[in-house]
Structures are given as C-alpha cells and as structure tokens.
Amino acid sequence: MIIAVASGKGGTGKTTVATAMALAAERPVVFLDCDVEEPNAFLYLRPELTARRPVYRPVPEVDEGACDACGRCVEACAYHALLVLGRTVVVLKHMCHGCGACALVCPTGALRETDHETGYVEVGRTGLVDFAHGELAIGEAMAPPVIRAVKGVFPGREGTRIIDAPPGTACPALEAVRGSDFCLLVSEPTPFGLHDLRRMVEALRALGIPAGVVINRCDLGDDRVERYCRAEGLPVLLKMPYLPEVARCGAEAVSFVRLMEPWKAAMADLLARAEEMARGNRGC
Amino acid sequence: MEIAVVSGKGGTGKTTVAALLGVYAAPVVMVDADVDAANLALLLQPRSVTEEPFYGGQVARIDPERCQLCGSCEAACRFGAIAGGVVNPVLCEGCGACYQVCPAEAVLLEPSLDGYRYGADGPFGPVVYAELTVGRGNSGKLVAAVREQARAVAERAGISRIIVDGPPGTGCPVIAAVSRVDLALVVTEPTKAAFHDLERVLEVVRHFGVPAAICINRWDLHPGYRDAIREHCRGAGIAVVGELPTVLEASRALVADKPLCTLMQTRLALMCAQMWRRLRELVATPMSCESP
Numbered sequence: 001m002i003i004a005v006a007s008g009k010g011g012t013g014k015t016t017v018a019t020a021m022a023l024a025a026e027r028p029v030v031f032l033d034c035d036v037e038e039p040n041a042f043l044y045l046r047p048e049l050t051a052r053r054p055v056y057r058p059v060p061e062v063d064e065g066a067c068d069a070c071g072r073c074v075e076a077c078a079y080h081a082l083l084v085l086g087r088t089v090v091v092l093k094h095m096c097h098g099c100g101a102c103a104l105v106c107p108t109g110a111l112r113e114t115d116h117e118t119g120y121v122e123v124g125r126t127g128l129v130d131f132a133h134g135e136l137a138i139g140e141a142m143a144p145p146v147i148r149a150v151k152g153v154f155p156g157r158e159g160t161r162i163i164d165a166p167p168g169t170a171c172p173a174l175e176a177v178r179g180s181d182f183c184l185l186v187s188e189p190t191p192f193g194l195h196d197l198r199r200m201v202e203a204l205r206a207l208g209i210p211a212g213v214v215i216n217r218c219d220l221g222d223d224r225v226e227r228y229c230r231a232e233g234l235p236v237l238l239k240m241p242y243l244p245e246v247a248r249c250g251a252e253a254v255s256f257v258r259l260m261e262p263w264k265a266a267m268a269d270l271l272a273r274a275e276e277m278a279r280g281n282r283g284c
Numbered sequence: 285m286e287i288a289v290v291s292g293k294g295g296t297g298k299t300t301v302a303a304l305l306g307v308y309a310a311p312v313v314m315v316d317a318d319v320d321a322a323n324l325a326l327l328l329q330p331r332s333v334t335e336e337p338f339y340g341g342q343v344a345r346i347d348p349e350r351c352q353l354c355g356s357c358e359a360a361c362r363f364g365a366i367a368g369g370v371v372n373p374v375l376c377e378g379c380g381a382c383y384q385v386c387p388a389e390a391v392l393l394e395p396s397l398d399g400y401r402y403g404a405d406g407p408f409g410p411v412v413y414a415e416l417t418v419g420r421g422n423s424g425k426l427v428a429a430v431r432e433q434a435r436a437v438a439e440r441a442g443i444s445r446i447i448v449d450g451p452p453g454t455g456c457p458v459i460a461a462v463s464r465v466d467l468a469l470v471v472t473e474p475t476k477a478a479f480h481d482l483e484r485v486l487e488v489v490r491h492f493g494v495p496a497a498i499c500i501n502r503w504d505l506h507p508g509y510r511d512a513i514r515e516h517c518r519g520a521g522i523a524v525v526g527e528l529p530t531v532l533e534a535s536r537a538l539v540a541d542k543p544l545c546t547l548m549q550t551r552l553a554l555m556c557a558q559m560w561r562r563l564r565e566l567v568a569t570p571m572s573c574e575s576p
Binding site for chain 1: 296321341381416420459473484487488506532
C-alpha cells in the first residue's frame with residue numbers, strides 16, 4: 001500500500017511528518033523521497049546509502065550524414081527543441097521532453113535516441129526503513145523522470161510505501177502522488193496554506209486518491225482550514241501545535257519522535273490511520 | 285531592475301519578504317511566479333483584476349467517429365496518456381506523437397487552457413500573477429508569460445522596478461523565474477534542510493549566470509546554522525543582505541483582516557527597508573557571483 005505525503009504550499013512540514021511516521025513504524029516500511037529538486041528526508045532519517053545509479057532521459061541525436069535538413073522533425077516538435085541550422089538539425093537538449101515524435105517523422109532515419117543523464121537515484125537503509133531518494137541535476141528542468149525512477153525502487157518490497165512529495169500542485173507533485181492509495185496533506189492554518197491545500201485536493205480528486213489532513217502549527221492561524229475540511233468531508237487526522245523545541249530540533253534535522261515518546265506514539269497512530277483509510281480505498 | 289525572490293526549500297518566507305521589499309521599492313511591479321501555489325495576491329489584495337486565459341501548449345483529443353482502435357497512438361505515447369482510444373488530458377503532454385502515428389487521422393491537437401494570467405492594481409503599483417490549471421503542465425511557460433506581461437506593464441506605466449516572487453525547488457519554473465533577472469534574492473533559514481537546499485539553488489542561479497544575494501529568515505531559530513550560512517556565503521562571495529528574526533506576529537498577520545497592513549506594523553518592515561537599500565546598491569554595482 002502506498003501513502004503519499006503532500007501539501008501544495010512549501011514548508012508546511014511534509015518531510016517532518018513523513019520521516020516521523022517512518023521512524024515511528026514498528027514494521028518494515030519503504031520510504032521514497034520524491035522531492036528530487038530539494039531532497040531533505042535523508043537528513044532526518046540518516047540512512048546508510050549503499051548504491052547510486054544515474055537516471056537518464058531520452059534525447060535525439062542527429063546522424064549528420066543521414067540528415068537532409070528537411071525540417072519535418074522541427075515541425076513535429078511541440079517543445080521547439082530542434083532547429084535546422086545550415087545543412088543539419090541541432091538538438092536543444094534542455095527543451096526536449098523525450099516524446100520521440102521527431103524520430104517517428106524522420107524520413108531518413110537520421111534521428112536516434114540516446115540517453116541523457118538528468119539526475120541520480122540513491123538507495124539505503126536505516127533501522128526498519130528501506131530508503132530511496134533522487135536528485136535532479138543542476139540546470140535540468142524536468143523532475144518527473146527522476147521521480148519515476150525513485151518510485152520504481154524496491155519493487156514488490158514488503159511494507160507500506162511512504163512517499164514524500166515535492167511542494168506545489170504542478171507536474172512534479174502530481175507525478176509523486178499518482179498511484180497512491182491515500183494522501184496525507186500537511187497544511188497550516190493560514191490563507192496561504194488553505195489556498196494551496198484546495199488546489200491539491202482538487203488534483204487528488206481528479207486522480208481518484210482519497211485524502212486526510214494534518215494541520216501543523218495549528219495555533220498560529222485561524223480555523224478556516226478546519227472549516228474547509230469539514231465542509232469538504234476531509235478528515236483532520238492530526239493537529240500539531242507550534243513548539244519552539246520541535247522547531248529547534250527540526251533545524252538540526254533531528255526528528256521530534258527521537259526526543260518525545262508521546263509524539264512517537266501519535267505518529268505511529270497517524271500512520272496506522274492512514275493505512276486503514278488506504279485499505280478502505282482499496283476495498284472499494 | 286528586476287529582482288527574483290527564490291529559496292530552494294519551500295516555506296522559508298519568500299512571499300512575505302517580497303511583499304515587504306515592495307513597500308520600499310514602490311513604485312514597483314509585483315509578480316507572483318509561483319504559478320502552481322500563488323499566494324502573493326492573498327497578501328497584497330490587489331483591485332481591478334483583469335483575467336486572461338493562458339494557452340501554453342496543446343492537448344490531444346481522439347475523434348471516436350474516426351478512431352479504429354488500432355492502438356498505434358497508445359504504443360507511441362511515452363506518457364501513458366492514452367487508453368482504449370481515449371486521452372487523459374492530465375497525463376497528456378501535448379507532444380503530438382499520437383497525431384504523427386494515427387493512420388486514420390483521428391487525433392486532433394487542440395490548444396490547452398493551462399491557466400489564467402491576472403493583472404491588477406496593488407498597494408505599491410501593478411500586480412501580475414497567474415494560476416496554473418490544476419493538473420496541467422507548462423508551468424515554466426506560464427512563469428515566462430507572467431514575467432513578459434510584467435515587463436510590458438512596467439514599460440507602459442513608466443516603472444523601472446520589478447520584484448518576482450518565485451517558486452521553491454530547482455526545476456523548470458525556477459529556471460524560468462530567475463533567467464535574465466538582475467539579481468536573485470535567496471530567502472533561506474538556519475536549518476540543515478534549508479542550508480542543503482540553498483546550496484543547490486545557488487548552483488542553479490550560478491549555472492544561469494545570475495548574481496545572488498541572501499536573506500536569512502528566522503535567524504534566531506539556530507544561530508549556529510546562521511553562522512554556517514554566513515561562512516558559506518563569504519566563501520562564495522555572496523552578500524548576506526538581511527537577517528530577520530522569528531516574529532510570530534508576522535505569521536499571525538496572515539490571518540488578519542488586512543494582512544499587509546498588519547505585517548507592515550511588525551519590526552520586520554524596517555529590516556526589509558535596510559535590505560532593499562543593500563539590494564539597490566548591489567544591482568547598481570555589478571559583481572560576478574564567481575568572485576571569492
């Protein structure tokens with residue numbers, strides 16, 4: 001079963017909640033940090049990383065001998081990643097989405113797809129947690145290929161899969177949560193938190209993924225997020241107050257469950273409830 | 285003069301800092317380039333909003349009358365967007381591979397409504413922002429489009445300053461938000477996670493040849509990391525233009541009736557005045573972000 005942790009707004013506590021659930025789990029879990037633009041979960045979980053492999057995306061390469069610069073590929077490319085330059089075609093790798101349309105239309109077979117390194121995936125382990133994360137290379141624009149690679153790690157491994165999603169509501173966040181059985185939305189009780197939460201709820205409905213909400217820093221705002229959840233039938237599974245000591249240990253990337261026994265139990269309970277709701281979803 | 289506010293890590297205070305800089309930069313065009321989680325307008329509460337649809341790319345549709353269910357489009361689609369002769373518009377990237385391979389000419393490529401752009405009057409001058417349609421791609425294109433609109437608005441109004449409130453991360457919308465600005469202000473926090481993310485976003489900014497400056501928000505959360513960030517910046521030749529303390533009233537200001545007025549009454553406002561002066565000096569005296 002797959003449980004994603006997402007938020008819409010950044011900095012609401014996704015990684016704090018996701019890593020705390022993993023550390024509180026009493027059974028083996030798989031932890032997949034899918035925020036490949038800014039991966040942070042390893043700082044909290046401190047896994048021993050055992051393997052690293054590159055992630056590639058396909059980009060076309062031009063065989064200048066075979067290319068007659070007819071421009072069919074340039075016309076077909078929706079991303080303006082190809083240009084006719086003199087008697088051949090030039091590929092702008094950073095614009096390419098790897099769709100393969102150019103090679104499909106090339107009449108002379110001059111376009112061949114090659115692997116372009118776009119980031120890497122690392123795997124490791126800590127306690128009962130099988131861990132994986134990825135990193136998008138600097139200057140690379142598209143996170144989804146690296147996110148897909150992270151999600152493909154540990155196929156068939158026993159235990160709940162916890163996905164730490166990136167912020168936002170665009171393609172990286174949706175790629176991370178797609179295919180999950182349940183999504184925990186970590187929000188904060190401010191108009192910013194609410195605005196971005198609404199967008200994420202809309203996205204999850206389109207994907208058919210049920211959701212529950214964690215309200216972080218619940219005492220630093222108002223009750224609009226809670227009223228919204230009630231009106232939308234979204235269960236609020238946990239409310240966490242702002243605690244300066246939690247913020248301080250968070251600064252050092254020390255999970256608060258390592259310091260506070262009652263919170264460890266609360267996070268184990270949160271994971272259990274999310275699992276239960278995910279099972280309910282699978283059942284129907 | 286165009287300044288982009290970015291962060292790497294989300295939730296470090298980009299929007300709050302951008303708005304407070306706007307107070308002193310006025311007249312200024314304020315831009316929200318975090319198009320999939322746009323919050324600046326919630327703070328600035330601009331008036332006279334005009335809306336314009338944004339068509340960033342295309343989306344495939346299959347005409348069921350013509351479709352012979354041969355499956356070639358499904359085989360050609362790299363994004364898993366076609367099943368049983370039907371396109372899932374959320375997954376479709378509008379590449380047109382299906383259009384190229386369809387033997388029955390049943391695939392239509394239509395303009396995709398990827399979001400809306402908004403222009404409005406704010407407290408410091410015009411405000412330009414956008415909202416990406418939930419589930420659509422092309423966020424980088426929409427960021428480029430709002431920045432283009434902001435430049436046109438600035439020119440029409442005779443305003444020389446633009447402040448861009450950027451998205452978190454390092455991917456396409458961030459690249460679109462920082463490319464060719466005069467300076468990227470990176471708002472960070474003294475935490476292990478934000479420091480890690482700061483190093484990455486600084487690499488991105490450098491990769492695209494944009495000078496950077498740093499604001500350390502909530503510096504008192506961990507003075508040790510604050511010192512480490514200062515040290516890192518000194519080594520990299522990057523100016524720390526502001527250090528802001530934790531001000532819980534600033535978090536609470538967001539839920540006030542008049543959030544901006546309430547925020548301006550906190551002590552952060554005066555500190556942002558100083559930060560704005562230092563940013564102006566930095567932009568006036570061009571420096572390379574490579575220098576030690």
